[in-house]
Amino acid sequence: MPDKRKHRGPHPDDRTLFAPDQWARLRGAVRDYSTLLTWGYAPAGALKLVGDHFRLVRRQRLAVMRAACGEPQRQGRQARRIEPRELAGREVVIDGYNLLITVEAHLAGGVVLRGRDGCLRDLAGMHGSYRRVEETAPALRRIGEVLVDLRPASVHWLLDRPVSNSGRLKGIIEALAAEHGWPWRVALSECTDHDLAICEGPIVTSDSAVLDRCGPWCNLAACIVERCPRSEPIIDLSDEATATPAVRPDTAS
Numbered sequence: 001m002p003d004k005r006k007h008r009g010p011h012p013d014d015r016t017l018f019a020p021d022q023w024a025r026l027r028g029a030v031r032d033y034s035t036l037l038t039w040g041y042a043p044a045g046a047l048k049l050v051g052d053h054f055r056l057v058r059r060q061r062l063a064v065m066r067a068a069c070g071e072p073q074r075q076g077r078q079a080r081r082i083e084p085r086e087l088a089g090r091e092v093v094i095d096g097y098n099l100l101i102t103v104e105a106h107l108a109g110g111v112v113l114r115g116r117d118g119c120l121r122d123l124a125g126m127h128g129s130y131r132r133v134e135e136t137a138p139a140l141r142r143i144g145e146v147l148v149d150l151r152p153a154s155v156h157w158l159l160d161r162p163v164s165n166s167g168r169l170k171g172i173i174e175a176l177a178a179e180h181g182w183p184w185r186v187a188l189s190e191c192t193d194h195d196l197a198i199c200e201g202p203i204v205t206s207d208s209a210v211l212d213r214c215g216p217w218c219n220l221a222a223c224i225v226e227r228c229p230r231s232e233p234i235i236d237l238s239d240e241a242t243a244t245p246a247v248r249p250d251t252a253s
Contacts, residue, residue: 008104008124008133010232014111017060018235029054029064030237034116037070062123067115067237069208077117077211082202084150084223092152092218095196095205096159096169096186097130102206102221103139106230114236119206120221129164132172140176146224147182154183158195161188 011017018026029050036046043065051061069077105122106112113121147155157173159166170186177184189195196203197213204220211217225234 006134007108008101008110008122008135009108010110011059011123013059014123017057018063018111022060023235023237025054025056026060026063026067026235027237029056029060030068030116033064034068034070034074037068038072059123063111063113063235063237066121066123066208067113069116073208073212074117077217080214080216081118082216082218084146084218084220087147087202087218087220088151089153091154091156091201092147093156093158093196093199093201093203094220095192095203095207095210096157096173097126097163097192098205098207099143099221099224100136100139100169101126103142103224103228104133104135106225107135107139107142107228108133109230109232112225112232112234114222114234114238115206116238117208117211118222118238119211119219120225120234121206126163128162130166130169132165132169136169136172137176140173142224142228143220144176144180144182146220146227152183154185157184157186158189158192159186160192161190 032053033046033050036050037043047061047065050064056064101124102112102120102122105124106120111123113123115121159170166188170188173184173186176182193207193210196205196207196210200215202216202218203210203214204218205211205214206219206221
C-alpha cells in the first residue's frame with residue numbers, strides 16, 4: 001500500500017500511550033533497561049524483561065529502546081559531545097534523515113523523546129522510503145536558520161542512497177540552499193553510518209550506533225527544537241529522579 005501520509009505526526013494511539021500519566025512508568029522502564037545494558041545483558045532479552053515488568057505495549061517499548069543506553073555508552077557520548085557554538089568556522093557533516101525527520105516530527109506534533117544521553121529522538125519510521133510531508137520545507141528552513149546563526153564554514157548533508165526518494169530530497173535541499181545562499185553540499189551515501197563514524201570533524205546525529213563509534217558530535221536537533229516550541233511537550237525520559245527503583249532480574253514479574 002502506498003504511503004499517503006501528509007504529516008510526520010503522531011500515531012493514533014500516541015495520545016494515550018504517551019500521556020503525562022505514563023511518563024513515570026516510561027522513565028522507570030528506561031532506567032531499568034539502561035541498568036541491564038550496563039550489566040551486560042543482551043538488548044533484546046533485557047527489553048522484553050523490562051517491557052513485561054512495566055506492561056508496556058510495542059510502541060512504548062520502542063520509545064524505551066530509543067531513549068535508553070548503558071552507562072559506559074552515555075559517558076562516552078557525553079565526553080565527545082561539543083556545543084553548537086563550537087561549530088563556528090568548521091565543516092559540519094549532517095546525518096540528513098536523522099536530523100530532518102526529528103524536526104519534521106516535532107513540527108507535526110509527533111512523539112519526540114529526550115533520552116538518557118540528552119539526544120532527541122522521534123518514533124517516526126521510513127521503512128526504506130522517504131516521503132516528503134508538509135513539514136519538510138519548514139523543517140529545512142528551521143535547520144537553515146539555526147545553522148546561519150552558528151556560522152559553520154560549510155555543511156555537508158549525507159542521505160542514504162538505498163532509501164527511496166533520496167535523490168528527490170537531495171534536490172529539494174540543494175534548491176533551498178541555493179535560494180538562501182547557504183554553504184551546503186548534499187551527497188548520497190551507500191552507508192551513512194560508516195561515513196559518519198569515520199569523520200574527523202564534527203557530525204550531527206542522534207543515531208546511537210553512530211554515537212558510539214564517532215568522534216566529536218553535536219546535539220543540533222535539541223538546539224533547533226528549543227527554538228520552535230509547540231503545544232505537545234518533549235517527553236523527557238532522561239530524568240531518573242522520579243523513576244521507580246531498578247528491577248533486579250530475580251524479582252521481575
